[in-house]
Amino acid sequence: MLPRRTFIILVLLAVAVVASVLAYSFLRSQESAIAIEPSMNITHYELNRKTSELVSVNITNFSNSSATLVSAKMVKIQSGIAVSSSTFQSPFSLAANSTIRVPLNFKLDPEGADYFIYIYTSKGTAIKGSISYP
Amino acid sequence: MIWTALTTVMLVLGVFGLALTFYAATKALGITKKIAKAGMEEKYSLEKDYYLLSTVVWVILLSRIVASGMFWVTNESLIPLIPGAMCQFGVSQAGSPYSWIDTGLKLFVLFAYGIWLSLDLINRRVKGAPLLSTLSKIFLVLLPLLLLDTILDVAFYYTVTPVVVPCCRTVFTAESPVPCPYCFVFHDAPMFLVVIVSYGLSIALVLWSLAVRHYSLKNKELEGVGMDAIRKLVLLALGFAILGTIAVIPAILQVLGAPGFVH
Numbered sequence: 561m562l563p564r565r566t567f568i569i570l571v572l573l574a575v576a577v578v579a580s581v582l583a584y585s586f587l588r589s590q591e592s593a594i595a596i597e598p599s600m601n602i603t604h605y606e607l608n609r610k611t612s613e614l615v616s617v618n619i620t621n622f623s624n625s626s627a628t629l630v631s632a633k634m635v636k637i638q639s640g641i642a643v644s645s646s647t648f649q650s651p652f653s654l655a656a657n658s659t660i661r662v663p664l665n666f667k668l669d670p671e672g673a674d675y676f677i678y679i680y681t682s683k684g685t686a687i688k689g690s691i692s693y694p
Numbered sequence: 695m696i697w698t699a700l701t702t703v704m705l706v707l708g709v710f711g712l713a714l715t716f717y718a719a720t721k722a723l724g725i726t727k728k729i730a731k732a733g734m735e736e737k738y739s740l741e742k743d744y745y746l747l748s749t750v751v752w753v754i755l756l757s758r759i760v761a762s763g764m765f766w767v768t769n770e771s772l773i774p775l776i777p778g779a780m781c782q783f784g785v786s787q788a789g790s791p792y793s794w795i796d797t798g799l800k801l802f803v804l805f806a807y808g809i810w811l812s813l814d815l816i817n818r819r820v821k822g823a824p825l826l827s828t829l830s831k832i833f834l835v836l837l838p839l840l841l842l843d844t845i846l847d848v849a850f851y852y853t854v855t856p857v858v859v860p861c862c863r864t865v866f867t868a869e870s871p872v873p874c875p876y877c878f879v880f881h882d883a884p885m886f887l888v889v890i891v892s893y894g895l896s897i898a899l900v901l902w903s904l905a906v907r908h909y910s911l912k913n914k915e916l917e918g919v920g921m922d923a924i925r926k927l928v929l930l931a932l933g934f935a936i937l938g939t940i941a942v943i944p945a946i947l948q949v950l951g952a953p954g955f956v957h
Contacts (some may be wrong), residue, residue: 565928569935576942583946638874639882642951672780
């Protein structure tokens with residue numbers, strides 16, 4: 561009776577470890593599988609150092625085709641976890657060879673960290689940038 | 695030293711633990727030496743001595759277990775006071791090398807201290823204290839660990855200063871296959887704290903039950919009380935394992951960035 565309970569504990573522990581490792585590996589593989597837009601860049605980061613916030617980013621389109629920006633995500637590099645994300649109520653239209661300001665208001669760790677910023681287009685591709693704070 | 699309420703408590707617990715450990719060590723040594731040759735009358739006197747020792751050791755071990763939990767809270771509170779520290783990695787850098795050894799030790803001291811506490815608990819329930827000699831010896835075996843644990847706490851909190859330190863961003867980059875454990879658990883996926891603590895306690899309880907089983911099989915007088923204790927310990931361990939398994943679901947959702955878990 562007692563060894564059976566100990567066995568159940570070990571099985572539960574193994575299940576939790578395997579599930580956590582799989583979830584983290586899935587997350588990393590998802591992030592590395594994102595198709596990055598080669599001709600669109602994040603060219604400016606507006607920070608509010610008093611409130612430790614990423615207020616907005618400027619995105620420049622160097623290509624001859626327009627794009628629609630639908631959502632944004634901020635991943636903390638040290639933990640590999642998406643710490644902030646938002647889906648835009650009204651998507652932003654980014655015309656060819658132009659720059660647009662995208663408000664984000666993402667909270668940053670006041671003690672400091674490095675982040676990847678992903679701005680997703682309606683095609684499923686992403687514009688990637690990175691910042692180190694503070 | 696960085697004087698805060700928490701570092702002061704850690705330092706006081708360390709010094710207090712050291713003083714009591716030296717007192718208890720001499721008592722335990724005396725009992726271990728005398729018990730084999732003791733007559734009936736001396737045995738009775740040693741039993742009384744043992745009850746005093748047992749009480750002191752309970753105070754020491756419980757204070758060390760409290761210090762083990764407070765260690766993480768204190769380190770977390772030091773992050774804003776150390777320039778460059780973004781997580782506990784930076785705090786450990788500032789208190790290096792004591793901090794790193796102390797961190798490693800803190801992960802398993804509970805397992806060791808709990809063995810003594812659970813054995814003493816069943817020993818107190820049986821007339822004649824059959825584990826008197828064994829528990830005195832186990833305490834002497836635990837002594838180096840106890841001294842190391844206490845001395846490292848005192849050394850770490852006494853020497854940590856607000857120096858500029860490189861933090862985890864120097865080690866854990868975008869290319870690292872594993873995340874910074876401190877950023878991951880303490881800042882970005884705190885539900886994993888519940889998972890780790892629950893499974894840690896579950897494993898500890900199973901280990902303690904194995905120790906109780908070992909000594910219950912050796913001592914016939916302990917059999918009844920021992921089996922009852924094993925049943926309770928394993929049941930509690932199962933409870934914590936189930937709690938850990940339930941907590942792993944929101945923890946994984948937090949990692950995957952499910953809606954409601956991300957700002």
